Amino acid sequence: MIQCPRCGIQVTELHPLDPDLVSKLQAAGETNLPPQVCAGCISDLRRTVATSSGGVLMAQERAREQHRLQLWKSRVQLIKKARMSMGSKLYSDAAISYEKYLKILDIVFEVKKGEKLRPEAFKESAxxxxxxxxxxxxxxxxxxxxxxxxxxxxxxxxxxxxxxxxxxxxxxxxxxxxxxxxxxxxxxxxxxxxxxxxxxxxxPRCFIATSAFGPQSLEVQELRVFRDFTLRNTSWGRRFIALYYKHSPAIACLLDKQPWLKPAVRAILRLMIKCVS
Structure with a gap:
């Protein structure tokens, strides 16, 4: 029987530590490692490396998230600078600030190389x-x-x-x-x-809502966002949209002919908006 120099347990044989494992352990803060240890210690050391690697990955992800947050906050100043440049007719300066702003959005929303920023990236209500x-x-x-x-x-x-x-x-x-x-x-x-x-x-047209509120209303915009960012992502939502577009033109036409019905329709739609917001 041989005593393991690390844990002190009597074992039948010792195993040499892999150089790659040793370097990872040293990076994790493990020092004074013996050249050979028992099988149990090797398993324990590998778990230590795995745990340490996970911690490093989490730290890196936190750092990336913090960087994205800082970039997201900095976009406001870029927009202000660009609009001041537009007001002063410094169009090249404005374009540079605007392009930096768009680049920040690409980073924040992790737009892949060769792809374009899309409205779906802003599906969070905030x-x-x-x-x-x-x-x-x-x-x-x-x-x-x-x-x-x-x-x-x-x-x-x-x-x-x-x-x-x-x-x-x-x-x-x-x-x-x-x-x-x-x-x-x-x-x-x-x-x-x-x-x-x-x-x-x-x-796309929002027939009933447009007839009830007008094309420029905030309510129409909120319903459109809900349709495109939520309903379109589910099979039942897509069926509802198809059914809506099939029957809503006739209802919108009725509202235009009978405007006294619009207050009741607006009340119903506002309740719907409140429920989905």
Whole structure:
């Protein structure tokens, strides 16, 4: 019988420690390791390494989360700086600040390389208001990149992103009106017209809610967000949406003909919004 130099237990044989295991143990703070130990000690040391590795991973994840939080907070100053630059007609400076803001969103929402930021990233109710900010950023970038022919690709990307985000914001009708006017003076009117077509195609109709509240109302926006970020993610939700679009135009038409019904419909819809919020 041989006594293990680490635990002192009498065993039949000792086993040499693997150099890789030794280096990991030393990194975890284990010192004075004997060259050979019993099988039980090897198992114990491996558990120590596993536990230590898990702790390191958790610490790294906490550090990454803290970094994302700091970036998320810093976005406010970037937006303020960009809008001050826009007001002073320093368009290059504004574009740089806006692009930094969008890069922060890519990091915070872990957008993969080659992919684009999408509205679904903002499905948490606390962040849905950011959709309007994002849409306004893309609108400013679309106009900034129109000032130089070499930025046509960037302008087109801004147009595509704007068309995708704007449908979830209350500034939709205002931006559409501005874009229609901008198309008459833009250097790249075709891109602006493409945006108008894309935004009309992307924007699904909320017939009953639009008839009851009006297209620019906050209630319509909240119902649209619930539809696209919640209902569309379930099979029963998609069936409900299909059923809604089948029958709601007729109901909306009735509301337009009988406006005295709208207060009751608004009350019902507000109760629904309260339940799903």
């Amino acid at each position: 962040r849905t208001t950011e959709l309007t900010v994002v849409a306004s950023v893309y609108w400013d970038l679309l106009r900034i990149y129109d000032t130089n022919e070499k930025y046509q690709d960037r302008m087109l990307n801004a147009a595509k992103q704007l068309a995708m985000f704007i449908q979830f914001t209350p500034i939709y009708p205002d931006i559409i009106k501005k874009a229609e006017s901008f198309a008459k003076t833009a250097r790249n009117p075709n891109i602006v017209k493409q945006f108008l077509k894309m935004s009309d195609k992307e924007r």
